[in-house]
Amino acid sequence: MKKVIITTGGTGGHIYPALSIGEGLKKRGVDVLFVGSSSRMEKNIVPEAGFKFIGLEIYPPRTIKNIFKSITSFFKGIKVVSKEKPDAIIGFGNYISVPILVAGVLLRKKIYLQEQNANLGFTNKFFYKMAKKTFLAFEKTYDDIPLKYQDKFLVTGNPLREEIYSVSEAVERERLKLEKDEKLLLITGGSLGAKDINEAVLDHWEEIFEEKKIRVYWATGEKNFDDINKRMENSKIKMTDIIKPYFNNMINIMAAADLIVCRAGALTLSEVIELEKPSILIPYNSIKVGQFANAKILEENEGALIYSNSEASLGIGKALELIGNEEELTKMRIKVRNLKKKNAVEEIMDSLDIWRN
Numbered sequence: 001m002k003k004v005i006i007t008t009g010g011t012g013g014h015i016y017p018a019l020s021i022g023e024g025l026k027k028r029g030v031d032v033l034f035v036g037s038s039s040r041m042e043k044n045i046v047p048e049a050g051f052k053f054i055g056l057e058i059y060p061p062r063t064i065k066n067i068f069k070s071i072t073s074f075f076k077g078i079k080v081v082s083k084e085k086p087d088a089i090i091g092f093g094n095y096i097s098v099p100i101l102v103a104g105v106l107l108r109k110k111i112y113l114q115e116q117n118a119n120l121g122f123t124n125k126f127f128y129k130m131a132k133k134t135f136l137a138f139e140k141t142y143d144d145i146p147l148k149y150q151d152k153f154l155v156t157g158n159p160l161r162e163e164i165y166s167v168s169e170a171v172e173r174e175r176l177k178l179e180k181d182e183k184l185l186l187i188t189g190g191s192l193g194a195k196d197i198n199e200a201v202l203d204h205w206e207e208i209f210e211e212k213k214i215r216v217y218w219a220t221g222e223k224n225f226d227d228i229n230k231r232m233e234n235s236k237i238k239m240t241d242i243i244k245p246y247f248n249n250m251i252n253i254m255a256a257a258d259l260i261v262c263r264a265g266a267l268t269l270s271e272v273i274e275l276e277k278p279s280i281l282i283p284y285n286s287i288k289v290g291q292f293a294n295a296k297i298l299e300e301n302e303g304a305l306i307y308s309n310s311e312a313s314l315g316i317g318k319a320l321e322l323i324g325n326e327e328e329l330t331k332m333r334i335k336v337r338n339l340k341k342k343n344a345v346e347e348i349m350d351s352l353d354i355w356r357n
């Protein structure tokens, strides 16, 4: 039986594509082991998805103390890789994947990487020369790579949840009992939520309440939910508006949406593209995270509008105006379609050099 170690963690954007590949490999009869951190989201999400999981004590390398605290994870990583003897290791970026990738290099394992974002992240930048292949979500990433290494990369798009290829807008709208002329506005701040987007929604709440033909689905993020609930205690809310910390059925809601207001996390954007949705993007304002570059891909293609974090309130105002403009929404939808990719899960799996004996 073939064995693959997948190393990932931190946020949904790094974990979900890894799970999609994990599911695909499992279906092809591969034994899959996940290694992440013992303290972040993956420690729950991965075992809940039915995969074996090892959590390492690895912390963001921002302080000397954290680096010291993470040292044992490198020894543990070597132990895991030498015991499991995987046919390949796939890293999904983020500092959390470093111990297993280091172990993979030292023990001469086949290493593959996947980059979700338009710009290569720090970890993938460091390891790509040692990897057999790095799978990219967007062509734009080639700008970061010297010519002599470009054939070590392959653009596949981001691995998405399988259900995205079978959802239908009509079926989902029916399921949500949306009237023909009722518009669904989805607001999401990514897997962790976005405080500034939430504040902007609160700024416009009365207006949203008055718009009888707009139904809002708003994912606030777990951390901000209680605060928002408290602050909205005296506000009027339409029976049909749904405010939750997190939507487990995000793909279904996205499929039914007329317009999506979101951060520019790479996975969310790949989903927006696959479902051909117009969007208003409010990228997370850290250059390091690179969401602005992700957002630019859609904006340059005229499929989305970008508002900076400090313009978040303007962005929500624009969303309320745009959602009534069917012609404009259709134009954006057609433009987004140009960015669609094939099924990345299948393409990545086919490209792994593990199938021959």
Ligand SMILES: CC(=O)N[C@H]1[C@@H](OP(=O)(O)OP(=O)(O)OC[C@H]2O[C@@H](n3ccc(=O)[nH]c3=O)[C@H](O)[C@@H]2O)O[C@H](CO)[C@@H](O)[C@@H]1O
Pocket: 011, 012, 013, 014, 016, 116, 117, 188, 189, 190, 191, 192, 219, 245, 246, 247, 248, 249, 250, 251, 264, 265, 266, 267, 268, 269, 271, 284, 289, 290, 291, 294
């Ligand atoms: C702050 C930060 O570091 N953000 C990064 C993180 O974003 P983050 O984890 O927010 O990632 P993404 O937007 O890429 O993905 C979020 C995923 O969570 C799902 N979802 C979200 C909300 C919800 O209620 N339900 C739900 O299912 C979305 O459908 C999507 O599949 O990883 C991304 C991929 O590397 C990066 O591009 C982001 O810059």
